[in-house]
Amino acid sequence: MTAPLTRILVVSADPAWRQQVAAGLTEAAHRLAPHPFVLHPLPSAPGDEALRHALSPQAGEDLQGVLIDHGAGGDAAAGEQAVATAQRLTQARPELSLYMVLEDDAAKLLVERLASDAVDGYFFRDEADLAGWCRILAAEVAEKSATPFYDALRRYVAQAKDSWHTPGHGGGDSFKASPWVGDFHDFVGEELLRADLSVSVPALDSLMHPTGVIAQAQRLAAQAFGARKTYFATNGTSTSNKVIFQTLLTPGDTLLLDRNCHKSVHHGVILSGARPVYLDSSVNRRFGLFGPVPLATLRAAIAAHPEAKVLILTSCTYDGLRYDLRPIVQMAHAAGIKVIVDEAWYGHARFHPGLRPTALECGADYVTQSTHKVLSAFSQASMIHVNDPDFDEHLFRENFNMHTSTSPQYNLIASLDVARRQAVMEGFRLLDRSLQLAAELREKINATGAFRVLELAELLPEAVQGDGIRLDPTKLTIDLSASGWGADELREELISRFNIQVEKNTHNTLTLLLTIGTTRAKASRLFDAMLRLAKERRTPLSYGRMPEAPRFSRLACLPRDAFYERGERLPVLDDSGQPNPALNGRVCCDQIVPYPPGIPVLVPGQVIEPAVVAYLARLLQTQRSIELHGLCEADGELRLRVLREAELARLPALQTDA
Known part of the structure; x- marks a missing residue:
């Protein structure tokens, strides 16, 4: 592998x-070789020129x-110009x-007063030891690019220890030479299986007590993402949200939450x-998309609920819409409310100025990110970032x-360790490529005349x-209205053909997600497919x-x-196929989620009204592509679990509407 260029x-x-x-640093860098990377100094004037270098596709990457x-x-x-340049580059x-x-x-x-948070170290002009400066700068890059856990795991695997502990496949040995499952060993690979180890290996630390x-x-992850503390989660952002909820909330505490939040929040x-x-x-009813909570709604809810402990929002949404978070966080904090932001789809934003500010930069107390969704971590690998000044680490650890x-x-x-390293060391370059590809795809798809971003x-x-x-911009929502294609049909054509x-x-829309794994070749194949499908356009549908x-x-x-009661199960439709009036006024026990878009239409404890x-x-009768999560099936019909009257009577009632 070639050494990375390090400017x-x-x-x-x-x-x-x-x-x-x-010139002196260049000479010193060559004397440092061999080295995993060689420093390449790039001289620049302060101000705009320095910023141009930092953001240019050539030098900046x-x-x-x-x-x-x-x-x-x-x-x-x-x-003053030097300090201002430092502030602009850090921003x-x-x-x-x-x-x-x-x-x-x-x-x-003076510098510490104006830009102390931004500065990693100091040199003095009258001690111009350029060789020493070069060593320190190289050590800084080495520290920033370190992967402590990955390196330890790789070293341990290379030692080829005999396994007398879990997991049962013994580093993959149970698969080898098996006529039934030997192909699995070949499929996933020797190193992956050898690295599937047990907590019995002390050298690899403990996720529960690291x-x-x-x-x-x-x-290193906390430093990279701008958090006071960062925790790795191996069971996704879904569990991360629940951990934070249990840390901040006790039974009966009030929280304000976006109804558009992921179902894990509602489970929390x-x-x-x-x-x-x-x-x-x-x-947005035209395209079947749910957006952020209006600012007026948030302002009114904060004013109406001074007892609220927590506000949780999703930013950005599945479709790429993100709040102007800073004034919302300030408003919540002024009311003594902690702010959690589910940033599952926006974990990459820290590493490109075109995507910032992040939720942490806007003052959020807790942020969850699906590192696997938009960066290079494996599925289920997520991070919890904490900036809460009142953070109770012991209580958090118990819940974690x-x-x-x-x-x-x-x-x-x-x-997660490797994904953080890549984001820090080359995230700007990769995200810059993704943004360029997104802009090109937007232009080309629009040019088909049948599809429009x-x-x-x-x-x-x-x-x-x-x-x-x-x-x-890395999330493209394509309007299919002019093409005559139905969304389900077009999606099937894309995968099958x-x-x-x-x-x-x-x-009537398709959503494309561009990530740091999106290549120009993939973009070219996608456009070719869209162009071919555009030529097969039909009479525009009336959606x-x-x-x-x-x-x-x-x-x-x-x-x-409501959730922990047994309840009874009533049909959604009556014998004539109409909305069952027996459900009106009853109290739901489960979370009922039409998917997509994945927003609960009913939650446990909610009173069921005729409109619901x-x-x-109507969804059951007309929207065949919609899944309805939370309904149960009995005797060939879909049913809702609701509280029995006696169960509701013995539960503590809420005195006011939520």
């Missing part, structure tokens, strides 16, 4: 000084650090290591015993250990048009709008109380 930007208002230092000259001779203007590329070259300690005090290489890897409500205040999402496996998959942990204004429901909502699997579809989901009604009891029953009946 260091040398910034100074003094052209002679920056050229001299760049390999940039790992910046050396900024504060100026000589007490030049106040040069010093654009926070993953870059930044060192300042100072004339004296007085300059250091003090060694896992702790080191988590510290049940497990925690909290009292939810459900906030209706905005809806309640949910995590005592036999975690070490390959998942290694993939929707713009932000078209995706936004009317209720949030003025709320500062932004769009993640062209070997292309898309992320999801509604009744019916999605049935409008009813607004949330009210809670009769806590969701946890009519909505479910």
Whole structure:
């Protein structure tokens, strides 16, 4: 494997000084060889030129650090420009290591006051030991690019220890030479099986009580993503959300939550015993898309519930819509409310200025990310980031250990370590490529005349048009209306004829997800397929709008109380195939989720109103591509589990509507 190119930007208002230092660092770097990487200094003037280098596709993609000259001779203007440059570079590329070259300690005090969080270290002009500077810069890059857990796992596997512990396949030996399952060994590979180890290996640390290489890897991840603490989760963001809920909420506590949240959040409500205040999402009925909660709704909910402990939002949504989070977080914090942001689909944003700010940068207390969705971790590998100043680490650890496996998959942990390294060291380059490919695909798909990538204004429901909502450009939502293709049919054509699997579809859209794994070849094949399908266009279909989901009604009891009752199961449709009137006024025991889009239309404890029953009946009768999660089947018909009257009577009632 070739050594990665590692550029260091040398910034100074003094052209002679920056050229001299760049030349000296280049010479010193060659003397350091052999080395895993060689530093390549790039001289630059401060201000706009330095920023252009940091963001350019050529130099910026390999940039790992910046050396900024504060100026000589007490030049106040040069010093101010140097600090301003440091601040601008940190704002654009926070993953870059930044060192300042100072004339004296007085300059250091000034820099620390203005940009202390951004600076990783200092050098002094009168100690121009360029060989020493080079060693320190190289050590900084080595530390930032380290993968403590992955390296330890690889070393242990290379030692070829005999396994007298779990797992039972013994490093893959049970598969070898088997006439029945030997092909599985060949399929997944020797190294993956040898790395499937047990907590019996002390050198690999413990996910439940990390003090060694896992702790080191988590510290590097916290630094990379801008968190005070980061925790690796091997059972997804779904479990991560539940861990946070159980840490922050006790039975009866009030929380405000976006109804558009992932179903794991609603499961967390049940497990925690909290009292939810459900906030209706905005809806784009034309395309069957759910958007963010309107800012006015959030403001009103915070004002109406001073007792609320937590607010949880999803940003960005499945379709790429993301909140203007900073004013929302500030508003919640002013009311004493902790903010959790489910950033499952936006874990890559930290590493490209076109995608920032992240939820952590906007002040969120807790952020969950599916590192596997948009970065290079394996499926199920996620991270929990914590910035809460009141964080109770002991309580969090107890809840984390309640949910995590005592036999975690070490390959998942290694993939988180490696994914973090890649995001820090080359995330800017890879995301820049993804954004370029997204822009090219948008233009080419629109040029087919049959398909059209929707713009932000078209995706936004009317209720949030003025709320500062932004769009993640790596998520493309394609309107099929003019093509004559049905969404289900087109999706099947793409997979069966062209070997292309898309992320999801509604009744008249397809969603494409571009990641750091998207290549130009893949983009070319996708466009070729779309162009061929466009030539087979038909008479444009008259799409019916999605049935409008009813607004949330009210809670009769806590969701946890309703869920754990036995209940009874009533048909959704009556004997004549109409909405069953026997459900009206009853209290639901389960979470009923039409998928897509995956937003609960009923939650445990919710009073069932006629509009809800009519909505479910219409979905069953007309929307064949919609799955209805949470219904049970008995005697050949779909049923809803509801509380019996006697069960409801003995449960504590809620005094006001939620």
